[in-house]
Amino acid sequence: MVSLRGALIGCGFFAVNQMHAWRDIEDASIVAICDRDPERLRIVGDQFGISKRYTDTAEMFASETLDFVDIATTVSSHRPLVEMAAAHRIPVICQKPFAPTLADAKAMVVACAKAGVPLMVHENFRWQSPIQAVRAVLDSGEIGTPFFGRISFRSAYDVFSGQPYLATGKRFIIEDLGIHILDIARFLLGDVATLTARTARINPAIAGEDVATMLMDHGSGATSVVDxxxxxRLAVEPFPETLIEIDGSDGTIRLAQGYQLTVTGKSGTTVKDISPPLLxxxxxPWHNIQESVLAIQRHWVDCLASGKEPATSGADNLKTFALVEAAYSGAASREPVRIDDLLK
Ligand SMILES: NC(=O)c1ccc[n+]([C@@H]2O[C@H](COP(=O)([O-])OP(=O)(O)OC[C@H]3O[C@@H](n4cnc5c(N)ncnc54)[C@H](O)[C@@H]3O)[C@@H](O)[C@H]2O)c1
Incomplete structure (x- = not known):
């Protein structure tokens, strides 16, 4: 197979993981990079030996022949950049959060559909191998039909030193982190009918909420809590592990801290260490996230080669994004929010 030619837009904190992962993928390579900050362009260009460097995205699109672009900028630039890629008919990956609002996200999906270009949101958490392992247990039927889930991410890790912008936005934990955990809930238990949310801000030094608790009714009839x-602050800091409890008609799944997976089901109880590999x-502690970056980028290359829709396509991600919008509006109104009403 001929190697796909990609360009990366946004050479910041997280993009370095994406660049490492692209280097591990034989069927694709990054041939050009773009960042409006010349210093970030220099650092990433030198680190990964990329000579074609642009500070202006329009200039890059005009000069390069590309098979895809990988957008790793922060949220405010996502819509114009995705629409620019669509206008050039270039398949596009966009980092989460997909857009500032659900209306923007819907417009981005429409722009790519009209242009006939694939669009994937870099919603990588469901690609962590421990999360995939939980999904495999559900698919095996071992615990029967799930009726309850708790998907939990609780930490006191200082995310603000690496990503200072997280301390300044009016929205914080749901938009930045909860979006991943809500996506895992959808991935494991299916689409959501209604959501009820409560939020709090405990750290006085930040602008947004740093605690969120969400109760969801899934279309399947299952109930879940995403917290x-x-x-x-815990005795052993679990960042960035997602802990999972699922109860089914024939058993239970527990993914506990330290990547300990306990399954009690039709064939008894098994306990396994499913720690992700250290690439x-x-x-x-970032290695489970870094592993998932490689997995989602491999998935993108497979999808481009086969014409399959990515699991976290733009259209799919609207259903996760709607949960984020529902959580903010529901926390403000203290009323349950119907998700279908947001997706109309
Ligand atoms: N999926 C994950 O696990 C994960 C983890 C961390 C961050 N992220 C997401 O990745 C994105 C980037 O986060 P970050 O922490 O790396 O941010 P960052 O601020 O470190 O990097 C963003 C870079 O994009 C550049 N940029 C912004 N707008 C641009 C434009 N229009 N044209 C060219 N360059 C532009 C900036 O100069 C900066 O270098 C965010 O959306 C964040 O939520 C995802």
Missing amino acids: CSYAT PWASR
Whole structure:
């Protein structure tokens, strides 16, 4: 297979993981990079040996022949950049959060559909191998039909030193982290009918909420709780592990801290350590996230080759994004929110 030619837009904190992962994928390579900050362009260009460097996206699109672009900028630039890619008929990956509002996200999906270009949101958490392992247990039928789930991410890790912008936005934990955990809930238990939310801000030094608790009714009839906190100090810091409890008609799944998976089901109880691999370029504690970056980028290349829709396509991600919008509006009104009403 001929290697796909990609360009990366946004050479910041997280893009370095994406660049490492692209280097591990034989069927694709990054041939050009773009960042409006010349210093970030220099650092990433030098680190990964990329000579074609642009500070202006329009200039890059005009000069390069590309098979895809990978957008790793922060949210405010996502819509114009995705629409620019669509106008050039270039398949596009966009980092989460997909857009500032659900209306923007819907417009981006429409722009790519009209242009006939694939669009994937870099919603990588469901690609972590422990999360995939939980999904595989559900698919095996071992615990029967799930009726309850708790998907939990509680930590006191200092995310603000690497990503200072997280301390300044009016929206914080749901938009930045909860979006991943809500997506995992959808991935494991299916689409959501209604959501009820409560939020709090415990850390006085930040602008947004750092605690969120969400109760969801899934279309399948299952109920789940998604709870997220960056204000939870524990004896052993679990960042960035997502902990999972699922109860089914024939058993239970528990993904506990330290990647311990306990399954009690039709064939008894098994306990396994399902720690993710530490890739050569990865570093603890981020390694489960770094592993998922490689997995989602591989998935993108497979989808481009086969014409399959990515699991976290733009259209799919609207259903996760709607949960984010529902959580904010529901926390403000203290009323349950119907998700279908948002997706109309
Ligand atoms: N999926 C994950 O696990 C994960 C983890 C961390 C961050 N993220 C997401 O990745 C995105 C980037 O986050 P970050 O922490 O790396 O941010 P960052 O601020 O470190 O990097 C963003 C870079 O994009 C550049 N940029 C912004 N607008 C641009 C434009 N219009 N044209 C060219 N360059 C532009 C900036 O100069 C900066 O270098 C965010 O949306 C964030 O939510 C995802």
